[in-house]
Amino acid sequence: MSTVRHHILTVHVENKAGVLARVAGLFSRRGFNIFSLAVAPTDDARFSRITIVVDVESAPLEQIVHQLDKLVNVVSISELSPADAVQRELLLATVEASPAERSQVIQLVGVFGGEVLDVGATRLTVMLAGPPEKLDDFERLLETYAVADLQRTGLVALPKIDGRSVRPLREPATA
Amino acid sequence: MKLTGAQALIKSLEMEGVEVMFGLPGGAILPVYDPILGSSIRHVLVRHEQGAGHMAEGYAMVTGRPGVAMVTSGPGATNIVTALSNAYMDSTPLVVITGQVPTASIGTDAFQECDITGVTMGITKHNWLVKTAQDIPETVASAFHVATTGRPGPVLVDVPKDVSFAEMDWHWPPALDLPGFRSPSAPETADVQAAAALVASATRPVIYAGGGILKARAVEELRVLAERTGIPVVTTLMARGAFPDSHPQCLGMPGMHGNYTAVTALQRSDLLIALGTRFDDRVTGRIDAFAPGAKVVHVDIDPAELNKVRRADVAIAADCKLAIGALAATLEGAPAPDLSEWWSQLRRWQEAFPLYYSQSDEPPIKPQMVVEKLRDLSPDDTILVSGVGQHQMWAAQYWRFDHPYSWVNSGGAGTMGFAVPAAIGAKMGRPDRTVWAVDGDGCFQMTAQELVTASAERVPVKVAILNNAYLGMVRQWQEMFYGERYSEVYLSPDLPDYVKWAEAMGCVGLRAESPDEVGTVIEKANAIDDRPVVVDFRTDAFEKVFPMVPAGASNDDIVVHPAQASGR
Ligand SMILES: Cc1ncc(C[n+]2csc(CCOP(=O)(O)OP(=O)(O)O)c2C)c(N)n1
Ligand SMILES: [Mg+2]
Numbered sequence: 001m002s003t004v005r006h007h008i009l010t011v012h013v014e015n016k017a018g019v020l021a022r023v024a025g026l027f028s029r030r031g032f033n034i035f036s037l038a039v040a041p042t043d044d045a046r047f048s049r050i051t052i053v054v055d056v057e058s059a060p061l062e063q064i065v066h067q068l069d070k071l072v073n074v075v076s077i078s079e080l081s082p083a084d085a086v087q088r089e090l091l092l093a094t095v096e097a098s099p100a101e102r103s104q105v106i107q108l109v110g111v112f113g114g115e116v117l118d119v120g121a122t123r124l125t126v127m128l129a130g131p132p133e134k135l136d137d138f139e140r141l142l143e144t145y146a147v148a149d150l151q152r153t154g155l156v157a158l159p160k161i162d163g164r165s166v167r168p169l170r171e172p173a174t175a
Numbered sequence: 176m177k178l179t180g181a182q183a184l185i186k187s188l189e190m191e192g193v194e195v196m197f198g199l200p201g202g203a204i205l206p207v208y209d210p211i212l213g214s215s216i217r218h219v220l221v222r223h224e225q226g227a228g229h230m231a232e233g234y235a236m237v238t239g240r241p242g243v244a245m246v247t248s249g250p251g252a253t254n255i256v257t258a259l260s261n262a263y264m265d266s267t268p269l270v271v272i273t274g275q276v277p278t279a280s281i282g283t284d285a286f287q288e289c290d291i292t293g294v295t296m297g298i299t300k301h302n303w304l305v306k307t308a309q310d311i312p313e314t315v316a317s318a319f320h321v322a323t324t325g326r327p328g329p330v331l332v333d334v335p336k337d338v339s340f341a342e343m344d345w346h347w348p349p350a351l352d353l354p355g356f357r358s359p360s361a362p363e364t365a366d367v368q369a370a371a372a373l374v375a376s377a378t379r380p381v382i383y384a385g386g387g388i389l390k391a392r393a394v395e396e397l398r399v400l401a402e403r404t405g406i407p408v409v410t411t412l413m414a415r416g417a418f419p420d421s422h423p424q425c426l427g428m429p430g431m432h433g434n435y436t437a438v439t440a441l442q443r444s445d446l447l448i449a450l451g452t453r454f455d456d457r458v459t460g461r462i463d464a465f466a467p468g469a470k471v472v473h474v475d476i477d478p479a480e481l482n483k484v485r486r487a488d489v490a491i492a493a494d495c496k497l498a499i500g501a502l503a504a505t506l507e508g509a510p511a512p513d514l515s516e517w518w519s520q521l522r523r524w525q526e527a528f529p530l531y532y533s534q535s536d537e538p539p540i541k542p543q544m545v546v547e548k549l550r551d552l553s554p555d556d557t558i559l560v561s562g563v564g565q566h567q568m569w570a571a572q573y574w575r576f577d578h579p580y581s582w583v584n585s586g587g588a589g590t591m592g593f594a595v596p597a598a599i600g601a602k603m604g605r606p607d608r609t610v611w612a613v614d615g616d617g618c619f620q621m622t623a624q625e626l627v628t629a630s631a632e633r634v635p636v637k638v639a640i641l642n643n644a645y646l647g648m649v650r651q652w653q654e655m656f657y658g659e660r661y662s663e664v665y666l667s668p669d670l671p672d673y674v675k676w677a678e679a680m681g682c683v684g685l686r687a688e689s690p691d692e693v694g695t696v697i698e699k700a701n702a703i704d705d706r707p708v709v710v711d712f713r714t715d716a717f718e719k720v721f722p723m724v725p726a727g728a729s730n731d732d733i734v735v736h737p738a739q740a741s742g743r
Pocket of ligand 2: 645
């Protein structure tokens with residue numbers, strides 16, 4: 001997941017109807033690949049933050065950033081280098097587990113520091129939050145059981161407090 | 176003051192200084208057509224909404240002011256999509272107003288509903304769906320600001336019918352809230368100095384001037400830079416007239432159908448000074464073989480154009496007028512580089528490979544001859560408009576572009592049918608100037624109905640149809656690259672009868688069938704100033720545009736006219 005092909009962009013956008021379609025439309029029409037995209041409001045109700053993990057092999061980062069910046073609703077863009085960011089992603093999975101297997105799954109979840117959220121007769125739903133690589137490992141081990149359903153949220157990230165500062169690629173416009 | 180949303184919309188357009196708008200009413204936009212009665216804005220009723228869009232483009236291209244068009248929802252809105260796409264590709268400022276079904280009906284597949292903001296997201300700089308009447312002044316002002324600031328382009332404002340009916344408190348000027356909209360302006364001094372250093376050490380520099388020069392109104396700065404340095408200038412299809420063709424340093428047009436010297440100068444150059452241009456594939460040919468020995472200074476107001484196609488050694492995101500001015504100022508007093516060897520090489524190419532065609536005394540008329548005669552017999556400041564195809568290339572090659580804002584064509588999108596409506600818009604923007612459209616027979620048939628608009632509105636444009644009875648450009652490709660297998664390109668010279676059609680549309684219709692008639696017919700057309708004129712020039716169906724760089728080939732593999740081929 002965190003190879004050099006990937007860059008994390010934190011994009012502040014105006015909280016307006018259609019903004020996500022504008023960002024997604026730009027990526028698709030310009031042939032830029034997205035690995036993941038997470039969007040949520042910020043503490044300022046006028047803006048949302050989109051965290052995009054982009055594939056810089058599909059296009060140079062500079063081109064992606066400049067094209068994004070042309071969207072009128074995009075206010076600012078910064079790049080977070082994986083080394084200088086705290087990154088988290090959330091995974092939910094429903095696993096088929098016979099009563100005999102159940103404890104193994106619960107144990108696995110415990111080793112990774114996840115949680116069991118729901119238990120049925122032959123299934124259980126588990127959760128893990130963590131850096132994407134940890135989720136990759138967890139997902140691989142889960143696959144030794146029958147995974148009925150699996151959902152990941154995509155990455156969100158903030159700069160490390162004592163890390164190198166974020167590279168602001170485009171500052172917000174001054175009024 | 177209480178106004179309806181519709182009244183506020185028209186009043187906002189008036190406050191933005193709009194004098195002319197182009198459009199056609201329908202259900203969803205009906206409320207807005209009411210306050211047009213009594214407005215200072217002249218509304219031109221088109222016969223098809225695509226025409227409204229291209230008229231607005233023609234108007235914008237010759238005046239530098241944004242073109243304005245207004246249409247209804249659904250099919251009215253989709254009919255103007257081609258023009259939006261065209262304006263987006265050529266960076267032409269347009270403000271298009273569309274009616275929309277009432278807010279409560281949006282998303283229900285209501286009659287004439289179309290998600291036009293969704294449709295046009297990728298072909299506008301931005302678009303807005305207005306939510307309340309109170310937002311109208313701010314939205315219109317934002318639309319004009321975005322369309323005209325930085326790299327110009329089209330915007331669209333979608334107005335639901337209930338918003339037009341609703342009451343609002345009129346206020347002007349509105350405060351703009353565009354926290355994410357910005358554009359570079361002045362260049363960094365260090366970058367300008369780096370560019371100047373490259374200029375000083377180049378031995379085969381070329382100024383590669385693009386349409387951005389015109390958008391930035393930087394014609395004078397370009398002239399100063401060119402004359403101060405003695406560097407040759409090529410003007411792209413979008414920049415014809417940005418540097419006078421009759422200037423001794425002008426090499427003319429580069430590109431797929433550029434002249435040999437302009438194309439080859441770029442190829443052999445050691446420094447491209449690319450100004451307001453975007454390394455379009457029609458200019459570069461195969462990109463990895465383009466100007467292999469050249470360093471690049473690239474100035475563009477759109478940072479996304481820098482390093483997009485060709486990596487620049489010095490990339491300057493700035494307004495062309497400021498950047499070229501700064502570069503020229505930095506070079507003032509510096510010894511001009513010695514380019515004498517370069518110039519003698521360029522002159523040798525010019526002598527060996529001028530544009531070439533051969534006209535006999537007999538029919539058929541050579542299309543290039545028509546363009547040359549038009550050029551020589553029409554006023555020096557005539558505005559030339561063209562469609563898309565062979566005739567466009569002959570117009571771009573053979574006209575003498577000595578004035579900026581006098582060439583109106585569809586470059587990036589290559590939209591057939593552009594010429595007639597764009598010529599009407601251009602004439603409305605510059606009623607004092609003669610406006611000639613050089614059109615193809617295929618193109619003419621796509622939008623000719625707007626000549627009815629021109630007659631009704633008394634807009635005396637002139638249209639020269641280079642009637643070769645073919646979709647000529649496609650025919651040329653089939654001849655050259657598909658083994659003369661002609662598939663679906665024949666049109667017929669006399670179906671329709673262009674003279675009768677012109678007359679039916681309230682125009683004067685004329686025809687020239689042999690070379691000796693060409694001059695007389697043009698003089699007759701030039702003498703008419705009270706109505707549109709259409710001239711049907713029966714031209715050689717088999718003439719091809721040369722030179723030509725085949726699609727995907729390197730500019731080194733430029734194909735010259737067969738009569739010149741032995742000289743290579
Ligand atoms: C709307 C549209 N459809 C198709 C094309 C493809 N095309 C490019 S040039 C051309 C032929 C144009 O024919 P005509 O107007 O007669 O011009 P000529 O090339 O004969 O001068 C065609 C079909 C286009 N550019 N635009
Ligand atoms: Mg034709």
